[in-house]
Amino acid sequence: MKLLRPAILATALVVSLTACDSAATPENAGGTKPIAVDLPRADSDFWNSYAKYVPAFAKEAGINLMTPTNSQNDIAKLVANTQALTSQGAKAIVMAPQDTGAIATTLTQLEQKKIPVVTVDTRPDKGNVYMVVRADNRAYGQKACEFLGAKLGGKGKVVEFQGSLSSVNGRDRSEAFAECMQSKFPGITVFAEPTDWEGAKASAALQTRLAQHPDINGIYMQAGGVFLAPTLQLLRTKNLLVPPGDPKHIFIVSNDGIPQEFEAIRKGEIDATVSQPADLYAKYALFYAKAAVEGKTFQPGRTDHDSTIVEVRKGLLEDQLPAPLVTKDNVEDSALWGNQIGK
């Protein structure tokens, strides 16, 4: 792995060298200060949708957007990208650090350089940022629990595909789901399966659990993008994919809100999903980045876009965007981002 370091450094160097020309242009061009966006990964449906929204909303808001970089779920790449973007003249940076602990040093350096940072989807464990734009992930677990509990009438067996426990989002969803199940539906047995966000692991765990407990009647998956297809494929081969109303039907609640989940809801294969707002993430990340460059400040409280700014710890503000529960009743709602993008 030693070899990777020089490679990364070389890439960073090339990027920063080529940057010298381009950095000059924006300042001359419009006078608007350049804003940089780092995308966290290129291999997930959710983040690819987010990536498509970024340039669109930047144009709408008249933002001078630099070419987005991608850190491929690697904290070392994120640090290198941040340095490159800084030397390219970025006046604000939007990022989504997936490792929420390791980013602290970089945030401190950026703070010293007076470059405001907006984090999307994740909240850093340490360090200051201008604003965190994030859906309330605890609400995801809560909503999934309440929906499943009501559908099952308070008793039954539920399999939960946990995300990675090293990510704040996976932890929040798992904890909220567990707390809600324990306090509101003690009659439901929950099997929490660790998956590290891997579809193959989830499929194997579900297959094993179904052999152990053939009467499982609910599934909560914390990410539709990775778990949806493996789960449906497994249930299909076991002849358990039956419409709601059939006594053999397994109630499934998902998180993400990608078009494929909506399709499955329409077909009656799954019952609900929590739509994680990819469009609002892009829109408000850029909104706050622009506001930061213009020197505006915000206070905790309600906002004008149906969300609440919360002071999660001293000096750290988080805009908690709404994440609606989508069921058969509202799956055709054209305001949902999953209905706006082509498949």
Place this chain on the structure above:
Amino acid sequence: MSTVPARLSGIRLARMRDLTLIPAILVLLVVGAVVDPVFLSSTNIINVLQQQTELSLLVLAETVILIGGRFDLSLESTVGLAPALGVALVIPAASNGLGTSWPSALAVPLILLVGLLVGALNALLIVRFGLSAFIVTLGMLITLRGLQIGITGGQSLFELPPSVLYLGSATWLGLPLSIWLCGTLFAVGIAVLGWFRHGRAVYAVGGNVDAARAAGIRTDRVMWIVFIVAGVLAALAGLLMTGRLGSIAAAQGDGLIFKVFAAAVIGGVSMNGGKGTLFGALCGVLVLGLITNILTLAGVSAQWIQAVYGLIILVALVLARVTTGKAQDS
């Protein structure tokens, strides 16, 4: 095997090495039965076998390469790229395809062809140009994964032609087709490596390449074939995984190579070439599969599952050492 023993005793020695994991497997079976009676039910055992089919094909491929004294890290990326590229060429652009929309009957042959080409490229760089197998295949691992993400735009491919799903999801005579397939391939592999001239040649090349060449074995050609077969097997593994999971995720196969090496090495395959058997490697695969299954049945919490998993592998190794009384090489 520094000296080449007489053929009969050679086979007997190999058998001994083969059986080192049997005690560990027996212990795991007992533990599993204690944890939950469901463990020994045929449904559960079939599940375990089916979940291990993809890994077992990769281990088959890697074992032959390791016996030949080389190395291939890129197999896990072929598991993702081969099905992704094959499918992207036949599905319409609207479903994240490449827009070529070739007839969907071509999907499976294309997928295997991609595996073949990757294997041939590896062989070209390693055998023909004499580059380090470790670095070449590390480079390939990154490149192939990157190609997959580039081709699919990082999206999962959901709308797959039925032919692609068939191998990984069909059932023949009560057993998943993938189990039949892997069983057959392992039987063929064990026979070829054990008793056929081409198979024995791989051991000779891995043991001492100069001696093998002096003995009249076309060493380069043997390794070309080994790399190409490995590429095709990895593509086939990707096909099985696609059928089982019903989609091709951009990260399909990511991180699998560590398990491949773990299975091969605890199965008694030497990292230095020339030693090990497919039966031993298959036992290694079974051990990993049984551990995962038991941990799920026992409901070990997410925080501890990795530590327990690693610890059990170490215990299995110690058990193998104690029961056979033979020192294991690195």
